[in-house]
């Protein structure tokens with residue numbers, strides 16, 4: 001078994017889209033560059049959703065135009081979210097080489113989040129997959145609420161497996177399984193993974209765990225033991241979910257890197273540089289990093305600064 005994992009940084013998108021204050025394009029681009037410098041090779045850069053839905057992501061084209069130079073960081077991918085053909089066309093025109101589509105495993109969440117049923121949302125992606133195939137653009141599929149939904153409670157593992165199988169069939173190279181409200185535990189996450197892995201090869205699954213109940217690192221570890229080798233996270237634990245009161249951000253990238261360093265599993269990420277990036281963006285947002293690892297390492301180096 002490989003002793004390597006891929007970490008997909010979602011802070012600039014999944015993280016910042018939940019910030020109430022508008023964040024300057026320059027700050028977002030600096031965040032992306034600092035992440036690339038720390039060794040992240042997959043950095044979700046923007047979302048090509050309508051600015052009416054997510055005003056924070058209205059600068060998507062400017063972000064794509066201002067990404068770090070290919071010469072300095074030749075091997076970094078910058079996936080972007082595309083909800084439909086219109087978003088896909090704009091993303092492709094802006095030079096995206098990888099896009100992500102998103103569906104939910106819960107009907108109520110699908111209605112609230114994207115205003116349509118799960119089946120309708122997947123129908124909308126059919127032309128996106130087709131166009132992506134023609135243009136050589138990779139597609140990643142996201143599924144939200146894979147363990148629980150803020151409206152329906154527990155979500156059936158079979159439902160997640162069904163949505164995952166459909167996204168695979170349409171041409172997703174990987175399916176990212178989102179515990180959007182962070183309610184999962186290793187037991188419920190493993191029940192879900194067992195059902196999904198019957199339909200989708202484990203090498204094509206990624207864990208996307210939010211840390212609301214402090215279980216995200218445990219869930220990532222359980223998923224690693226199960227065979228997953230790809231995980232989403234956000235620097236400083238940025239993020240949340242506007243539809244689930246009290247939901248916190250994604251598992252912090254620093255916390256995953258610390259976990260995998262301890263296991264002797266290669267991530268390619270420089271933890272010190274990442275902690276520095278975490279301290280910087282947390283300073284911009286005027287709060288302490290949402291990462292226990294960053295807070296511990298910053299305190300140790302005397303850079304605690306803000307005691308929040």
Ligand SMILES: [Zn+2]
Pocket residue numbers: 014178180208210239250
């Ligand atoms: Zn998320």
